[in-house]
Amino acid sequence: MNTLKEIRIFAPATIANLACGFDVLGLALDSVGDEMVIRKCDSKGIFISKIIGQELPLETEKNVAGVAALALYKKLNLDFGFEIEIYKNIKPGSGIGSSAASSAGAVWGINELLDKPFSVLELTQFAMEGERLASGNAHADNVAPALFGGITLVRSYAPLDVIKLPCPNELYTTVIHPQIELKTADSRKILKSQIAIKDGVTHWGNVGAFVSGLYTDNYELIGKSLIDVIAEPQRADLIPFYHELKRAVLKSGALGVGISGSGPSIFALSKGKEIAKNTAKTMQKVYEKLDIDFDIHISKVNQQGINIIN
């Protein structure tokens, strides 16, 4: 048994639906994320003892971190429990995995304090219960990169199979979060349940190419394969000035641009920090003339996923 009674962790924001990889490809950020404190306590059960930074429910069963932690906790027969404090930096509804960070952080932290009885894949499964509460859909494409780190591919849900892909060292992300309200559930609703087979072929050709690009450090190929002919055409209209921003960002040297998760955040991938910074400036220029608040984050890909901080 781990002698630590309490740990403080960083739970990264994540980009899901990476262009061609709708529902399967996700990526963890390095410089944006929540902090959480996970603490053993004498009372049995899971308790959300504090949430700073956002108005979110403290009742365990109504909180995504609580629900995810309970899914894990119920598998064990412990005579003690856990308290969870959440320090939110990721805004809910931003499309960069706010609920996933909390869900994944909770189960990762508890597993750590218990000396890792569960595999990362099992933790993913528990964390997905938080996602089910958040969006009605137990998807894994945010919790997987949060837990595995780097860039992940969800190959299959039945059984759950997650592959951690390699990530070229100079791959940077720039993410703009226009502060408009856009609920995951609504954004999913506008997607048609049927697609043209030719669009499917475009996606699986490009997912294969993207994965090849990751293994060969081929930034050009990574960029060319960041194509989305399925979700983007339907969701872009929900995001002000999406097409203008995309055009400008590609012109400024980014490898590719897409909608993060189900939006409204927009991500760009770039080779190197300088281009990622330029991309941020370009994004700012497009958005500062609008009457919409926004945040911009520049971040390297987070290779290790959730981790302990002091």
Next chain:
Amino acid sequence: MNTLKEIRIFAPATIANLACGFDVLGLALDSVGDEMVIRKCDSKGIFISKIIGQELPLETEKNVAGVAALALYKKLNLDFGFEIEIYKNIKPGSGIGSSAASSAGAVWGINELLDKPFSVLELTQFAMEGERLASGNAHADNVAPALFGGITLVRSYAPLDVIKLPCPNELYTTVIHPQIELKTADSRKILKSQIAIKDGVTHWGNVGAFVSGLYTDNYELIGKSLIDVIAEPQRADLIPFYHELKRAVLKSGALGVGISGSGPSIFALSKGKEIAKNTAKTMQKVYEKLDIDFDIHISKVNQQGINIIN
């Protein structure tokens, strides 16, 4: 200018539509293929001077090799021409790239005699004209592996982009060709033009995983990712005892099974020659009780593609 006046080449059979990789993934065989002689001649133009092994048209514009060769020839302004002899071993309509071998072989051989004015990607584009004649559709998923060798991914058609993927050294194919008639055009017709988005997600998740498996020599992952929920369910009924054969072959240790091209050939991938041989025996057992002629080929993946023989 190449001083050779004539070369004899091997043009491999190929498997396209590799399970999850419908229309994008293809693979070249080592032990099955046509032979062709390409010879410079004084008369301008492309001439099919001999075809042995099959009844196929000798008129250049009606022959896939002729049409592909013409596509290349028209780009140049030569004061001589080429004669092509074709020794067919691949049966037309088998689903293992009979027309692709002829089309690709013709352009590759001519390019070789001209000291390679064209890239392999350009040759692919010319060879696709042969495919257009054969099936009404200028697809690249057979001609690409024939020309590049190994396992190829057609990322995009506009512009044409082909990626040669790595191929684990012990990857073997076993292919059974039940000698029933099944035309590519007919087999394409039964495919619906719309698919469920969830089936698309299954395909691109598995294409990503398949590519990852190739880069990491992960045979288990390669096997798990050989899933086809789009073409196979619709085409399997056109091939006698497809499901029985698939079940038996997977039981005998093969990594995965699928329909080669648009059928009727069925391919299996295996780790190592022994399992590939077992797979062949299993295929034989299933088919020998039927009143259908069949061929079975065991082959390593052909890494180099079309090549010169003596």
